[in-house]
Amino acid sequence: xxxVPTWALLSSGSAPVVLxxxxxxxxxxxxxxxxxxxxxxxxxxxxxxxxFWVMTSALAALGVCHLCTALGLxxxxxxxxxxxxxxxxxAVVVALLPPPSxxxxxxxxxxxxxxxxxxxxxxxxxxxxxxxxxxxxxxxxAFTATAVMLxxxxxxxxxxxxxxxxxxxxxxxxxxxxxxPFVVVASCLWHRHRRPVPQ
Numbered sequence: 001x002x003x004v005p006t007w008a009l010l011s012s013g014s015a016p017v018v019l020x021x022x023x024x025x026x027x028x029x030x031x032x033x034x035x036x037x038x039x040x041x042x043x044x045x046x047x048x049x050x051x052f053w054v055m056t057s058a059l060a061a062l063g064v065c066h067l068c069t070a071l072g073l074x075x076x077x078x079x080x081x082x083x084x085x086x087x088x089x090x091a092v093v094v095a096l097l098p099p100p101s102x103x104x105x106x107x108x109x110x111x112x113x114x115x116x117x118x119x120x121x122x123x124x125x126x127x128x129x130x131x132x133x134x135x136x137x138x139x140x141x142a143f144t145a146t147a148v149m150l151x152x153x154x155x156x157x158x159x160x161x162x163x164x165x166x167x168x169x170x171x172x173x174x175x176x177x178x179x180x181p182f183v184v185v186a187s188c189l190w191h192r193h194r195r196p197v198p199q
Contacts, residue, residue: 004188008072012182015065019178022058023171026051036167040160041174042108045094048101056095062178063091066119069181073126075188076137080126083118084181090115119177120149126184134191136184145180149173 026044027034029051034043045055066088070081094112099105127133127142135141156169 004074004185005072006189008069008185009182009189011065011068011072012185015062015069015181016175016178018058018061018065019174022055022061026055026058029054036171037165038163039167040170041167042099042112046099046101052098056098059095060092063088063093063095066091066181069185073181073185073188075128075134076126076184077128080122080124083122083125087115087118087122087177090118116153116173116177120146120153123149123180123184134184134188136180136187145176145183149176149180152176 023036023041023044026049027036030044030049041055043049044051045059046052049055067085070085070088073081073084076084090111094108094115097105097108097111099108123142123145126137127139128137129139152169152173156166156173158164159166159169
């Protein structure tokens with residue numbers, strides 16, 4: 001199994017930092033008018049929002065991080081790497097399609113939904129059945145990660161329909177999706193130190 005370059009740890013570790021840091025700074029700039037419990041991250045990236053440039057930059061940076069991680073995650077199965085990379089591309093496109101200051105945006109929502117889907121299924125698509133595979137690429141952790149992502153995405157949809165805690169639900173699913181690539185890369189690097197393998 002091929003090795004993961006150490007720079008992939010930087011790209012995967014930066015993903016949750018830029019995403020969470022982006023929404024925290026953008027929410028701070030927006031002030032008390034913004035409710036992170038009920039309002040989504042997209043509100044922070046909307047035209048006219050005070051933190052528009054912060055949230056837009058964070059989404060674009062998140063996409064670049066996922067693309068770099070997909071490039072470096074060589075032990076993962078190719079379909080999983082492609083799905084992770086596609087999730088990165090959709091994050092960049094979401095940044096390029098900010099919603100209006102009021103009302104929804106079909107293009108923004110559609111691309112965001114496609115991105116959620118890619119980032120939810122990539123762990124399963126990247127998994128290996130080999131007992132010698134790194135922990136993060138084994139079937140049980142991969143299926144568990146995908147199930148948790150899909151479950152939290154379903155919760156987000158329910159909260160959106162009920163005008164409930166959509167902000168909390170969205171932050172949960174996006175945080176999980178941004179952290180999992182780091183977990184997988186870290187497990188690959190740890191596996192390499194425990195069991196050296198040829199390239």
